[in-house]
Amino acid sequence: MPELPDVEGFRRVLAEHTGEPIVSVSVLDAGVLRGVTARRLSAALRGRRFEEPRRHGKWLLAPAGGPVLLLHFGMTGSLSWHPADEPRHRHDRVVWGLRGGELRYRDMRKLQGVRLTDAERAADVLEGLGPDALRVSRGELAGLLSHRRGRLKPTLTDQSVIAGLGNLLADEICWRARISPLRTAGDLDASELAALHRAMRRVLRDSVEAERVPPRDTWLTGARDDPEGACPRCGTPLSARRLSGRTTVWCPTCQPR
């Protein structure tokens, strides 16, 4: 599920357990380790404590007094807190044992994974990313989209433009702003940019609060998977097509080209 709101939720999970000594590091599936061995990961973190974690886009950074743990959750990852005696899930890949329980990195598909860096190299990873979507001002959004010749939807999910928006959020934001995802990103006028920014803030704020993109019936997300899905706002049957390899859903009435 991980888009920005989900990762923000994982950040909070980790933030609740900073300052506790890391007693153990268990790599249950080394297939999620990127550029680090199980041995080195364990040696680097054991005995240290996680400090205040930071999120940028869909990346979670967990400094631990020198080493920085870098987590990305791909499409199916999560980070959650469990009592140590709770049975492991089959997709738990890495487990950090703290005093009162365990932090578990769970990921079915292993599309991304766990890295170990230091502050400097962590900055390198983030350098290729645009500003975090939650911190983009209206003026900044206008600057990011201006002169872009690509369509709006794929531009919004391009992490090097804005970090944090995924397929569902981008569709949701376009729908709420009443702008077609097929529009050319650089062609939006001032009032459309304002609407887009408002929609982005609103969708992100609500999703972060719920720690997910809420599939409520007032959201496009709640209707998008139904082949007969109708616009929650006007009832028009939704349109769908693939755009840059991702399914894109919109309302042809609310979001005319």
Next chain:
DNA sequence: GTCTTTGTTGACTC
């Protein structure tokens, strides 16, 4: 068996 999936990367093309 087929097709799809909330993400990212590198190869390819214009």
Next chain:
DNA sequence: TGAGTCAACAAAGA
């Protein structure tokens, strides 16, 4: 050089 598109990665459900 910049920008956009697509296959590949892996696993599971319909």
